Amino acid sequence: MAIISNIYVAQPLLPLLSTTFGVSHTVASMAVSLNILALSLALLIYGPVSDYAGRKPVMVATGFLLVIPTLSIAFTDNFTIFLVLRTVQGLFVAGIAAIAMAYINEEFPSAIMGRMMGVYVSSMVAAGFLGRVLSGVLAGAFNWRITFIVFGILNLLGSCIMFYFLPDSIHFKRSSGLLHAYGGMLKHFKNRRLAGAFVVAFTLFFTFTGAFTYVTFYLSAPPFNLSTVALGLIFTVYITGVLSPVAGSLSGRFGRRAVMVSGLMIAVLGISLTLVHSLVVIISGLFFLCAGLFTIQPSAGLFVGDNAKSSKGSATSLYLFSYYIGGSAGAFLPGFLWNAYGWPGVVAACFMSIAIAFLSLATLCR
Numbered sequence: 001m002a003i004i005s006n007i008y009v010a011q012p013l014l015p016l017l018s019t020t021f022g023v024s025h026t027v028a029s030m031a032v033s034l035n036i037l038a039l040s041l042a043l044l045i046y047g048p049v050s051d052y053a054g055r056k057p058v059m060v061a062t063g064f065l066l067v068i069p070t071l072s073i074a075f076t077d078n079f080t081i082f083l084v085l086r087t088v089q090g091l092f093v094a095g096i097a098a099i100a101m102a103y104i105n106e107e108f109p110s111a112i113m114g115r116m117m118g119v120y121v122s123s124m125v126a127a128g129f130l131g132r133v134l135s136g137v138l139a140g141a142f143n144w145r146i147t148f149i150v151f152g153i154l155n156l157l158g159s160c161i162m163f164y165f166l167p168d169s170i171h172f173k174r175s176s177g178l179l180h181a182y183g184g185m186l187k188h189f190k191n192r193r194l195a196g197a198f199v200v201a202f203t204l205f206f207t208f209t210g211a212f213t214y215v216t217f218y219l220s221a222p223p224f225n226l227s228t229v230a231l232g233l234i235f236t237v238y239i240t241g242v243l244s245p246v247a248g249s250l251s252g253r254f255g256r257r258a259v260m261v262s263g264l265m266i267a268v269l270g271i272s273l274t275l276v277h278s279l280v281v282i283i284s285g286l287f288f289l290c291a292g293l294f295t296i297q298p299s300a301g302l303f304v305g306d307n308a309k310s311s312k313g314s315a316t317s318l319y320l321f322s323y324y325i326g327g328s329a330g331a332f333l334p335g336f337l338w339n340a341y342g343w344p345g346v347v348a349a350c351f352m353s354i355a356i357a358f359l360s361l362a363t364l365c366r
Contacts (some may be wrong), residue, residue: 136232
């Protein structure tokens, strides 16, 4: 959880970083988008590597390596170097993100897999909560440099816990070689349902990251004028992540697609409410947006596991690659609509993304 939280640390700091380094909102948002882009590309490496080398060794090694760029960020005065180090962070965070879902799909019996996938998603939600809220509070109480020092220490502790307490894989089946592992990855694109799940993954994180990146700029400006600490506390809407284990279990009873469609409908309600010029209603909208997306995530992850008959690590990597590429695009592309139309432009981008998800579920995933 501590390691994954590094993805989200910069999000509540964006207005502060824009002012501190004298860069535009769109350039400041690259502190999020480049991190996620690097993570996305690295997923294509770690999935097949873990199919060959094993799950735990890759997760532990990348966890320890992540400590280096995280601590280094705290001592830079150049925004270009800041962005380079955020990019390196993304490369190492991917080592955990790529493999955890495959580990769950392999090591837990089908009777409890839905619940365990929900617990995994809840831990990812908690990571987002920790990254955003703690980051905003630390920066407001001290400064943004202290934020990265604290998270560097948390990364070290999390890596030590994995090394000493994470059980070795029992049901892991090693691929015959890296080339064979990559061949298994490419075969997943021939599976229509998996391709549909990859599209859904892209749209999910595009919507999520787009909304939560630019809402910080929206709410830090008049008439709301929220402080860095208050912006961090906005992310307490992540509490809806407690729904994920329930959603995972319900997807086993009512079907993966049915639960995903329900989640998308809740997300549409949420993003619509943010158009109302009331802080209470906007926060309520963000609450429903989170609830919808966290309802979809465990069902989508299980849908991938259901339909990937081999090379599950590679299938998971492709799903997460699509997910995080969507997040990288969501942190950057809506910026053009933000500059032209303000918050309604960002909401329009989110609506278009959700519409694509509905279309994919109705066609490719059927």
